Amino acid sequence: MANPRTLYDKIWDDHVVDQQDDGTCLLYIDRHLVHEVTSPQAFEGLRVAGRQVRAPQKTLAVVDHNVPTTDRSHGIEDPESATQVETLAQNARDFGVEYYDELDTRQGIVHVVGPEQGFTLPGMTIVCGDSHTSTHGAFGALAHGIGTSEVEHVLATQTLIQKKAKNMRVTVDGQLPAGVTAKDIILAIIGEIGTAGGTGHVIEFAGEAIRSLSMEGRMTVCNMTIEGGARAGMVAPDEKTYAYLKDRPKSPKGEAWDAAVRYWDSLRTDEGAHFDTEIRLDAANLPPIVTWGTSPEDVISVAGAVPNPDDIQDENKRRSKWRALEYMGLQPGTKITDITLDRVFIGSCTNGRIEDLRAVAKVVEGKKVHEAVNAMIVPGSGIVKMQAEAEGLDRIFKEAGFDWREPGCSMCLAMNADRLAPGERCASTSNRNFEGRQGFKGRTHLVSPAMAAAAAVAGRFVDIRDWK
Numbered sequence: 001m002a003n004p005r006t007l008y009d010k011i012w013d014d015h016v017v018d019q020q021d022d023g024t025c026l027l028y029i030d031r032h033l034v035h036e037v038t039s040p041q042a043f044e045g046l047r048v049a050g051r052q053v054r055a056p057q058k059t060l061a062v063v064d065h066n067v068p069t070t071d072r073s074h075g076i077e078d079p080e081s082a083t084q085v086e087t088l089a090q091n092a093r094d095f096g097v098e099y100y101d102e103l104d105t106r107q108g109i110v111h112v113v114g115p116e117q118g119f120t121l122p123g124m125t126i127v128c129g130d131s132h133t134s135t136h137g138a139f140g141a142l143a144h145g146i147g148t149s150e151v152e153h154v155l156a157t158q159t160l161i162q163k164k165a166k167n168m169r170v171t172v173d174g175q176l177p178a179g180v181t182a183k184d185i186i187l188a189i190i191g192e193i194g195t196a197g198g199t200g201h202v203i204e205f206a207g208e209a210i211r212s213l214s215m216e217g218r219m220t221v222c223n224m225t226i227e228g229g230a231r232a233g234m235v236a237p238d239e240k241t242y243a244y245l246k247d248r249p250k251s252p253k254g255e256a257w258d259a260a261v262r263y264w265d266s267l268r269t270d271e272g273a274h275f276d277t278e279i280r281l282d283a284a285n286l287p288p289i290v291t292w293g294t295s296p297e298d299v300i301s302v303a304g305a306v307p308n309p310d311d312i313q314d315e316n317k318r319r320s321k322w323r324a325l326e327y328m329g330l331q332p333g334t335k336i337t338d339i340t341l342d343r344v345f346i347g348s349c350t351n352g353r354i355e356d357l358r359a360v361a362k363v364v365e366g367k368k369v370h371e372a373v374n375a376m377i378v379p380g381s382g383i384v385k386m387q388a389e390a391e392g393l394d395r396i397f398k399e400a401g402f403d404w405r406e407p408g409c410s411m412c413l414a415m416n417a418d419r420l421a422p423g424e425r426c427a428s429t430s431n432r433n434f435e436g437r438q439g440f441k442g443r444t445h446l447v448s449p450a451m452a453a454a455a456a457v458a459g460r461f462v463d464i465r466d467w468k
């Protein structure tokens with residue numbers, strides 16, 4: 001038998017167009033997602049060179065980062081945002097690329113839209129000028145972010161120059177306790193390996209707890225792989241993957257579907273395949289997690305307290321964690337459940353999908369957002385919004401006092417009107433808690449949707465395992 005291979009090895013091998021002696025490869029790219037932030041220069045480069053988009057049908061453009069999440073039916077007021085959006089629209093028209101504008105129901109965060117449309121499929125190489133492209137790995141695709149010059153390269157040639165990464169496997173055994181979610185799994189993993197722990201690797205997530213996750217949950221895990229420093233994250237496709245993709249607008253149909261499933265079934269890591277690094281975690285021991293600092297690795301159980309940086313041996317690390325506490329306005333030893341909040345943000349490509357909104361509705365139904373808290377819910381796409389409204393979730397949210405918005409990246413990052421004021425403290429379902437991420441001097445605590453929902457009602461963090 002041929003050498004046993006990992007899922008990553010298989011997809012890689014199937015896409016190599018050319019290999020140099022030093023290992024540099026030219027990789028064929030199956031899908032290219034494009035948004036307004038990292039594409040203007042790339043399209044301009046093509047224009048200047050007089051080139052076309054090589055495979056417009058393998059390219060999909062959508063606006064997400066800059067769009068306001070308030071009513072957009074009368075146009076976009078902010079001139080900067082309007083220009084960004086219009087530039088993408090113009091580029092899509094000029095180059096014949098399919099484009100979902102801010103009024104299209106299919107519009108949303110690029111990483112929510114791709115899977116939803118069946119544009120993202122197992123076994124594919126998928127790129128986007130955006131670090132959270134790793135999300136699409138949940139479907140058993142090799143998906144990662146690229147820079148703007150690479151965006152131009154892919155637009156022009158449908159290929160990418162890459163060196164192969166190492167294989168890493170993170171196995172999460174057992175079953176999650178009630179109240180503990182995919183978000184807690186990935187935060188725990190990043191807490192364990194650190195933000196550089198995955199450097200140079202592609203991570204395959206495996207084990208009973210990963211298999212038990214819905215596609216939404218797997219997307220949450222793969223989405224944040226990048227915060228652990230890895231190039232990409234992936235989960236082998238299975239029946240859940242196929243059920244999610246069946247009959248999506250761009251999924252293969254009829255015989256083509258059957259043939260695709262046969263191929264997808266071969267995308268499993270072979271018995272005995274080599275992993276350069278292996279990590280194991282037990283899901284049964286995981287608590288709901290809250291970040292206390294300014295890095296996604298600064299994690300602690302909701303039942304715990306803010307750690308004391310003086311306990312850290314390494315001087316640089318100690319200093320940086322003190323700085324994080326100062327920025328966050330926190331004291332060592334403060335119980336996490338004593339931390340009060342000004343804002344709650346539920347949304348983003350990490351946790352802005354329908355399952356996330358259902359989890360929030362379950363927690364807040366019949367309750368009220370705390371009077372000191374300003375809380376918003378931003379669906380990840382127009383399709384998510386429509387589905388939530390069909391299920392009556394929007395009524396539950398509005399009756400509880402949440403602001404129910406139009407789809408986009410919103411307060412995940414301060415690139416649009418949704419942002420924190422200096423000093424404001426926010427429980428957020430997004431993926432980054434860097435200084436200034438949600439607004440200048442804003443303070444971000446990353447949590448799961450259920451934890452954010454409970455915090456909105458209580459005005460402080462609460463252990464969702466005790467929620468009634």
Ligand SMILES: CC(C)[C@H](C(=O)O)[C@@H](O)C(=O)O
Pocket residue numbers: 037038065129130131132145413
């Ligand atoms: C603006 C974009 C390039 C950026 C990314 O690459 O991830 C953004 O989506 C983010 O989450 O920080």
Ligand code: SF4
Pocket residue numbers: 064065109110111130132348349350408409412413430431
């Ligand atoms: S929702 Fe946040 S993380 Fe996702 S693409 Fe938008 S800005 Fe990046």
